[in-house]
Amino acid sequence: MVEQAAHRMAERIAANAPEDWTRAVFSGHAGSGGSGITGGYTLHGAHVPGGRPDLHPLLRELAEAVRDDRGWDPVAWEMECLPSGEYRLVTFTGAVSRVPEYGGGYEIVLDPDHRLPQPGLRQEGSTAAPAGDPELAATRFRAYLERRAAILGHSEELPPPVTAAALDEAERRIGRPLPADLRALYLIADGDGIEYRHRYLIGNYGWLPLEGLVAECTEWRDWQDRPWHGWDLEWDAVVFDTTPADTVRRCGDHPGWIRFATGEDGNFLAVDMDPARDGRPGQVILTGRDYDEGPEYVADSVTSLLQEHLELLEQGSYEKYDDRISLNEPAGDPGTRQIIGGIPDEVPPTLQAIHINDAAGTVDLTPLTAAPGLRCLHLNRSTTADLTPVRGLPVESLRVTLDGGDLAPLAGHPHLASLSLDTTAPVDLTPLRTAPNLHGLDLSGAETSDLAVLAGLSGLRYLALTRRQWATLCDRREVPPALAAVRLAGDDVTFEEALALALRLGLGTGSALRVTGSL
The missing domain is CATH 3.30.500.20 (BH3703-like domains)
Structure with a gap:
């Protein structure tokens, strides 16, 4: 009860x-x-x-x-x-x-x-041919197994191969073709596991049997396209680009990423069958639990990845543990992608996110123009007076306190997706009308000259306001038409106030359960 x-x-x-x-x-x-x-x-x-x-x-x-x-x-x-x-x-x-x-x-x-669309869905797709070669992949894989056997002193037991018909059926079930070089490996062995014991042949990951590959594709897609962590985290989330840039779509996950090897920790190697402009179909990427901020590019094909494995063995770049070989794969160097703190004297050109915390004085954003791929700019407990440097940057998530200045530099900004704005003086929101991809807005710390501008933001999906701001917007019937989630901001607001706002926004709250009593 x-x-x-x-x-x-x-x-x-x-x-x-x-x-x-x-x-x-x-x-x-x-x-x-x-x-x-x-x-x-x-x-x-x-x-x-x-x-x-x-x-x-x-x-x-x-x-x-x-x-x-x-x-x-x-x-x-x-x-x-x-x-x-x-x-x-x-x-x-x-x-x-x-x-x-x-x-x-x-x-x-x-x-x-x-669900908010992932930025990678707007990226231009690749028209390149696959880099993989099925015959070369099979040759390299057999050479790889022979070299491993020489190191271990015996051949490794692997499952028997699958048939071409089984591969065709698997492709039908997942709704996408497998790259030819990965198909070639399944015609040699059905993964690297015997009774749930993997040999960890590919990238030190457990190579899945064909049925496991199909299950990963179908079960994951039936659940959802990507993990969703709630609007409070997702409305201004940013997905990083890979290195090299524009090879993999900027997504947390994608139906074209076919997981074929597991780290048994929620992370996977996948072949990418829907790459970005400069990628190749069948390229190998890392995705999964630790890659919500974006996948990691590994190789242009399974064929190339096998060549890298052979070279590591030839170089002696591996560790042997009893009956297992672990490759010492070199870590990729994407450069500095994120900075937490102040703007450094020399801004790395690879920077994609910066969180400027507790800066003394007004922050000059001009040095950030040296980072042409900057996607996330958050000023936390810090102020700036001029957003002009943001105009030419692909910033998608902007969190800023304006001490003077205005929003004019954001007019028509093609990338801006979310804005959290605090102000020390009233600011005109009109420039936001022409930001075509703006889907999230937090004005709970801002003084604005006219909230009526919000009614014209047809693409806005998330809006955070104070109780006073919400009352003004609702009383004037100027609520943006396509909101999917909102926040009633303030540490002192009550559940009852939130339920009342929900009702005004069209969410039925009459079934709320209330219990009163006395001890």
Whole structure:
């Protein structure tokens, strides 16, 4: 029962309260995937740091009770308790959830199925021919196995090959062709695993059997095209380019990436059958858990990768552990892609992201023009007065505090996708009307001359405002027409305020579950 779970939560909160407390407010989420909690106690009007009670076991009870009662999983919740013993619990679906980090407040998801397009989908595709050669790949693979056998003192047992018909059927099931050189390897052996024990032949990764390759393609695609970490993280996320540039599409994952070898840690070697302009079909990349910010280019083909493996063995660049060989593959050098801190005296041309933190004085952004591939520019607790240098850079994610100056340099900016803007004086938003790819905007720290401009941003999908700003926009009926998620910003906003805003934006909240009681 939800009422019983709420009563036990209130008891735990009261029992852990400091002396002379005047109020306690906690909020978070709970469900089959776990629970989270934020908030605290107030003492004579001031927030008391720390002292948060362990509510997680009780949140599991709450989640189960709400799931039984309403079918929601996960649920968002907020509980207020007073020293008098009175308490109030509000729960709703995960469509309205607390955002404990940057700017605080509540996130409201209006369209749970909407996903922001990945920048790589807009990239020009390759027209080049594959670099792989099936006959050469087979020859190199056999030579590679012979060299390994000489080092180990015996041949390595491998699964029997698959048939050409099996390869054709696999391609039908995944909906894409395999590169000819990878097909050639499967006609020699069906991966490198015997009873789940891999030989780690390719790039020190476990080469998957053909059925495993198909399963990785079909099961992953059936789940989703790429990991989605929630709007609070995704609305201004950036995907890095590879080295060499424009070889692999700038995506967290892509249906054209066929995973054929596993690191058994959530990372994979894949053949890329839909490369960017300067890539080659069948090129080998690294993708998976550790590559949300972009894949890593490995080789132009399986054929070339096998040649690299042969050369490493010939050079003695490997380690032998009992019955296993581990190649000492040289680390790639993409140059400095990200800087956290200040702008260095010499800006590396390979820079793609910079986070300028706590800068003294007004930051001059001019030196960043030396980084022609800069995609992410975040000024954190730092100010600038001139955005002109941004005009000629491919910046997609911009977080800035303007101390004077204006947004004119952003007019027509072809790359700008997200903007988090703080200001020290009112600023005109009109230049944003002509930024064609702007999909996310946070104005909760900005003074603006006219919020009506937002009504004309038809491509805007995410918007963060304060309660006052939202009231103005809603009262004037100037809400952007295609929002998929919003944030009611502010550390002091309540769940009830978030539910009220959600209702004004068209999300039905009448089923919200409210429980009141007294200890």
